[in-house]
Every structure is written in C-alpha cells, then in structure tokens.
Amino acid sequence: MAPQPWQLARRTFLMGTGVSLGLPWLECMTSRATEIPVRAPRRFCAMYFGFGVGLPKQNSEHAMWRWFPDGEGDCYQFTESLRPLESHRDNLTVLGGLSHPNGRKMGGHDTGDTFLTGALLNNKFLRNTISVDQVIARANEDQTRFSSLVLSTDGGVGEPTRSSTLSYNDKGRPLPALNQPQQIFNRFFGSGDADSLARRRRLKSAAGMLDRVLEDSRSLRLRLGKNDRDKLDEYLSSVRQIEERVQRAQRWLEIPRPELRDEERDLLHLESDDKAPLLFIRTMYDLIYLAFRTDSTRVATYQITNMADASSRAGKFPQLQGWKDSLHTLAHAWNKPEGAAKLGKWDRFMAEQFSYFLSRLAAAPEENGSILDNSVILYGSSNSQTHNNNNYPLLLAGGRQLGLHHGRFLKFGSEVPMANLLMTMLDCVGVPRQQFADSTGRLDPLTTA
Numbered sequence: 001m002a003p004q005p006w007q008l009a010r011r012t013f014l015m016g017t018g019v020s021l022g023l024p025w026l027e028c029m030t031s032r033a034t035e036i037p038v039r040a041p042r043r044f045c046a047m048y049f050g051f052g053v054g055l056p057k058q059n060s061e062h063a064m065w066r067w068f069p070d071g072e073g074d075c076y077q078f079t080e081s082l083r084p085l086e087s088h089r090d091n092l093t094v095l096g097g098l099s100h101p102n103g104r105k106m107g108g109h110d111t112g113d114t115f116l117t118g119a120l121l122n123n124k125f126l127r128n129t130i131s132v133d134q135v136i137a138r139a140n141e142d143q144t145r146f147s148s149l150v151l152s153t154d155g156g157v158g159e160p161t162r163s164s165t166l167s168y169n170d171k172g173r174p175l176p177a178l179n180q181p182q183q184i185f186n187r188f189f190g191s192g193d194a195d196s197l198a199r200r201r202r203l204k205s206a207a208g209m210l211d212r213v214l215e216d217s218r219s220l221r222l223r224l225g226k227n228d229r230d231k232l233d234e235y236l237s238s239v240r241q242i243e244e245r246v247q248r249a250q251r252w253l254e255i256p257r258p259e260l261r262d263e264e265r266d267l268l269h270l271e272s273d274d275k276a277p278l279l280f281i282r283t284m285y286d287l288i289y290l291a292f293r294t295d296s297t298r299v300a301t302y303q304i305t306n307m308a309d310a311s312s313r314a315g316k317f318p319q320l321q322g323w324k325d326s327l328h329t330l331a332h333a334w335n336k337p338e339g340a341a342k343l344g345k346w347d348r349f350m351a352e353q354f355s356y357f358l359s360r361l362a363a364a365p366e367e368n369g370s371i372l373d374n375s376v377i378l379y380g381s382s383n384s385q386t387h388n389n390n391n392y393p394l395l396l397a398g399g400r401q402l403g404l405h406h407g408r409f410l411k412f413g414s415e416v417p418m419a420n421l422l423m424t425m426l427d428c429v430g431v432p433r434q435q436f437a438d439s440t441g442r443l444d445p446l447t448t449a
Contacts, residue, residue, distance in 0.1 A: 065344025108387030118437030
C-alpha cells in the first residue's frame, strides 16, 4: 500500500496560551505508512456507588425493580432497573455472586474502601493495600502525562471505612480524589500552573479554552483529509460542549443550598435543582471520556457515591433529583412498601448515566475499533443490599479488543473471590500478575465465547 503523503504522530497537541490539548485518533495517525503495527492504548476504569441496589424477591409485586436480570447466560432479560443499558447489551456482562471474602467480615458501611483492593479493615487494623487501578497506573506511568485520574463526588480521602476515594498507593495510603470539574479540566487540559490559571481567570469567560488553540487547529486542519477534518471538527465541538458543562457544574458546586422543609421541597421545581446530580455525574463521565480520548491517562476511578451519607454531598443526590429521601434512607427502605420501587428507580437513574458514558466511548473511533473496545470498565457496589456484603452488583463493560466476550449474565458461587475478576482485568489491560489480593485464579468465562 502506498504511504500517505504525511503522517501525524499520535501524541500531537494543539497549543495555545497556557493550554495544550491532545488530539483524538485520526486516520493520518495510522501505522500504514510505516507498516509498523500499532495498537490502541489499553485502558482501565472503575465506577463505584454505595449502599447496594434494590433486590426485592423475584415473586413479589415489585420484582421488576430487582437489579439483577431475569434468566442467566445469554438468555437473560434486563429488569426495569437496568433497562437503560439494553442498547449496550453486546458490550457488557452482568456479574452475580462475587464479593471480597474479607469484606464479608466487615461492617455493612465499611467496604467501599476495599472495592478495588480486597483488603481487610477492622477497628484494630485500618491499613489498606494497593488498589488494582494503581497497579495498572504504575505499569503505564511513563506512557501518559498523568498516571491516573482519581475522581469522586465528595473529593479528598474521607476517613477509614468511609473513604471518598477508590484509589490506594503501594503503601495502602488513599490517593485524594478530585471533585471540582473546573479544577480537573484545568489540570488535564490547561497548563496547570498557578500563573496560567490566574491568566485564565483574567480572560473573559466568553473566550473559552478553545479560542486559544483555534489558530493552531486551523493550520493543522489544512493538512488533513476530509474524514480527519470532520473528526477534528466534531472533537473540538465536543470539547467545547464539555467545557461549557464543566462551567455549569462548577457553578452548582460553589452555591450552598438552603435547608428546606418537606412541604417547601415538594413545591420546588427549579431546573438547577432537578438537573444538578445528572449534570454533575455526566460532567465527570465526560472528563474521563476526554482524558481517555486524548490519551492523557489510561486509568480512571470515579466514586459516584460513598457510605458516609450524613456528610456526603452524593448522599443527597436522590433528593436533588426529585426523590424525597436521601440515598441512605432509600437503601434502608428497599423491603418496605413502595421502597423497592423508589430504590429501583434510583438504580435506573444511575444506569442511565452509565449508559451515557458507554455511548460516548463507543462513538469515539480508534484504529482498532472504539475507545470502548479498548477499555475495561467496572461498575458496581460492595453491597448487594445495605449492610449485606455478599453478591456485589457488578457490570463489566468494554474490552472487546482486549479479549472480553459479553452479552451474558454470569453467576458465580460464593467461593469465587472478586479478586479473580480483578486478575482477569489486569490480564486484559496487559498487566498480568501471579496474585492480587486473595485471588485464586481468573474468571475464564469472561474471555471465552
């Protein structure tokens, strides 16, 4: 095959005043010109939510809100709780029966810290171990500008057994999570230093980040083919939209909310309140998407909600989204009249946001499929129901180019530790290990059709 007239390096950046923006994959980045095989980056992402899910009995009047599907294998049907994921059926696997054996010995609200570590925490021993995302981050730390992106709704590290981060270093110490969308956007797609950030604040908000790189993009655009020009235009438009959502989400975070009585809350229909959790969650998903698309990092974690309801911003998400109860109250009322339906509808809301994230990754092409095809994504909780640390509700998505086979509901016995899933994920992203936590092997059904 004749070589292309010119080839663009995968790590080309658009440059502006105090800003550098990585490019998505374009056809002119292909290896055809040099006939050197190039594979897309392998990525890992984990999302966590606290307090478990709705699990009414299968023969009850609220069985439609049972989180786990009906059936098994490839002959299963989503219930109403996961119905928004139907369009991604071929790109995900529902997992049942898995949990961390150490987690079964811990308090019902204490296991979020160990979701990605499998460690044992108790009142006498609160030291964690390295999380699986940081094993992958260390193996790829020289490949990207940032070794990992650690996000949560509440930010920081929280406190032991009520952590507000999923990520732990090789000493078992928590890595602080970022929760300010503007800060994340600046850090990953701006220069990140104090002088440039101060300069950014002095600029008129209407100018936006992209205006400082458009001149560079125009000169690049002249050298691209039509398909690549269209991709570049779509990409820049997407970044602009994300930047605008970041600014809106940031404004929401900076405005304290008054305490309202129930009767006052029932009368409140302000769009800013109703849309705030959806906007915030999708903005965080957008930031992960953008970090992956620009190859700024290949590892991300996002703790959407944690176990510290009383002090947690995320614990109030259901109320801000239209429910009358906090997340903690919803979780504890799962087996009460109408409680199962309320919690199930919250589960569906969360599934809608996760489906949005998968759609973004699936629509981003790479040389070997899409970003979703080259990313292993874990979504779930360390409780099945609140205070029940068995049978974690788990979804594994993406990775079809990395050896994963989907479209099934796989059930495992309690003797299979969740660490076996983490071992399998390590294999898929090219960081195999002989042992992780209390693993006893790998989950071979995930990699066989």
